[in-house]
Amino acid sequence: MKSKKAIMNWSGGKDSSLALYHCLQDPEIDVRYLVTTINDAADRISMHGVRVELLIRQAESIGIPLYQVRLPEMPDMETYDNAMRHHVEFFKSEGITHSIFGDIFLEDLKSYRDRRLTEAGLTGIYPLWKRDTRELIKEFFDLGFGTVIACTQEKLGRIAGQELSPGLIKTLPPDIDVCGENGEFHTFAFSGPIFKSEIKYRLGEKVFKVYTAPKTDRDNSDSPGDDKLSGFWYQDLILA
Numbered sequence: 247m248k249s250k251k252a253i254m255n256w257s258g259g260k261d262s263s264l265a266l267y268h269c270l271q272d273p274e275i276d277v278r279y280l281v282t283t284i285n286d287a288a289d290r291i292s293m294h295g296v297r298v299e300l301l302i303r304q305a306e307s308i309g310i311p312l313y314q315v316r317l318p319e320m321p322d323m324e325t326y327d328n329a330m331r332h333h334v335e336f337f338k339s340e341g342i343t344h345s346i347f348g349d350i351f352l353e354d355l356k357s358y359r360d361r362r363l364t365e366a367g368l369t370g371i372y373p374l375w376k377r378d379t380r381e382l383i384k385e386f387f388d389l390g391f392g393t394v395i396a397c398t399q400e401k402l403g404r405i406a407g408q409e410l411s412p413g414l415i416k417t418l419p420p421d422i423d424v425c426g427e428n429g430e431f432h433t434f435a436f437s438g439p440i441f442k443s444e445i446k447y448r449l450g451e452k453v454f455k456v457y458t459a460p461k462t463d464r465d466n467s468d469s470p471g472d473d474k475l476s477g478f479w480y481q482d483l484i485l486a
Contacts, residue, residue: 248276252344252371253313253337256280258291258301259433260393260410261348261374261425264386266308267440268373269346275371278342279313280305281333283326286316294396294432295480300445303485307441320457327362334366346371350379350427379425387412391438394447398431400454400477405431407449407481434483450482 254269254277256262269275282301283292290297298314305312315333317326345368349356356372363370374382386393398406402422408414410433415424422430437444456477 248274250275250344250371251341252277252346253279253281253342254310254346255348256282256305256312257294257348257432258282258296258304258435259294259348259396260383260386260391260435261350261427263348263391263393263435263438263440264382264389265346265348265373267389267438269371270440275344275346277310277346278340279337280308280310281313281315283315283317285319287319292317294434296396296434296483297485299485300434300447300483303445304435304441307443307445309442330362331366334368338367342368344369344371346373348374350374350382350425351376352427379423379427383415383424384412389439391435392444393433393435394481394483395431396434396481396483398479399429400479402431403452403454403479406452406479446486447483448486450484452479452481454479 252269252275254262254266256266266277269277284290284298285292288295291301302312313333315329317329321329345359345363347356347359347370349359349372356370356375360370392409394409395405395407402418405414405418418424426432434447435441436447454477456475458475
């Protein structure tokens with residue numbers, strides 16, 4: 247009998263896919279839900295900008311129920327935390343004891359997750375944690391996964407809409423992590439061993455958006471005019 251009832255924090259991309267693959271091989275883990283945060287105004291996956299209908303098709307192909315956490319566009323941390331507390335209570339009522347993430351090496355992000363999990367009485371599972379990202383991307387390709395780049399930082403706009411491949415990885419600048427773990431790019435997984443059938447898509451419009459980045463402790467100015475701006479390219483993906 248499987249002893250760990252878990253939710254998978256599902257972004258729809260390659261890291262989530264590989265983490266889920268490993269958890270599905272573990273006889274102790276019972277993955278009950280794919281949990282995704284949704285920009286309610288746009289009806290798209292938060293951060294990645296992928297349409298919800300593609301997300302739904304992923305869950306259907308995987309065979310695990312999708313659980314949508316609907317949030318306003320650009321929520322502050324208090325709004326996000328309050329919403330997640332509400333949903334966590336539901337998961338606990340369902341007997342969920344563990345929460346799975348595809349994080350690889352961002353210590354501050356993992357620390358934040360672990361603090362929130364401890365408060366909620368849940369335990370984190372990190373199947374990819376501290377593994378070399380070049381090793382991970384090679385395993386991803388060797389397993390037969392397919393993924394397309396849905397969102398990139400401004401300087402990587404040329405690769406938005408391209409399918410990730412060993413050849414494309416070789417063209418990335420040396421300061422870019424091959425798994426995009428620093429937020430350089432985000433992907434949508436459409437095929438691989440966790441899917442019963444491939445998710446067919448076509449490319450739509452590619453758009454550029456600029457956001458105000460939150461200030462850090464290193465920022466010395468209090469002037470609103472000194473806010474840092476971050477630009478991202480979004481490749482619209484349409485269910486074919």
